[in-house]
Amino acid sequence: MVTSVTSFSRNGVSDWLVQRFSAILLGAYFIGLFGYLVCGAGVDYAAWHALMTSVPMKIINTLVILAIAAHAWVGLWTVTTDYLTRMTFGGAATGVRLAAQALLVLLLAGYVLWGLWMIWGA
């Protein structure tokens, strides 16, 4: 079995499953959110604020921000391992790839904290 220390779960099949579960959650969420915005033409602050600060939506938004981070990591890991290689960066490839992946992890962690702060802090 091929494993990689930088992949999400060090296991491709598990990464595959994480990508599917998060995709179903995110797909359903954005279709629902978009439907709400399209149908509720002219959503005002009171209605929007009441919806997003309700406990069910806080829980859903928490799951969504975590799903975004997991989904983005599996996807960006795949992209970085495919294109930041010896073919594109020669001998520096491993360093370039690890630096890029470290930056992506930091950004995603920041987005998760920012999201959680918005959902639960305000």
Add this chain to the structure above:
Amino acid sequence: MATVNDKRPVNLDLTTIKFPVTALASITHRITGVAIFLALPILLWMLDRSLASPESFAQLKDLLATPIAKLVVWAMLAALIFHLVAGIKHLIMDLGIGESLEGGRRGATLVFIISVVLILLAGVWVW
């Protein structure tokens, strides 16, 4: 030890490969995924402004009424729509549907057609 196999020509230079429709769907799925990742701070910022106060909500609404903001929103929606449609195609293929060469080509073509229609509709909604 070097063998004759080491001399086999390998061409993985993406700039010289002719892309069939399945490859175009695949690379567009990747590009839109990266684009959505780059849009995340904008989306989070918009969510923050929409919830912070009635004033910030009104300011965001005014900003989103400007032509440039509408273009940015449409571009983000376009990336989201293609990524979503291509993702749904992946889930359908995971169920064992459309896995043949011909099925793969049909699926990829359908992804482009459905995405273009939805992206145009999203444009109508934004403007």
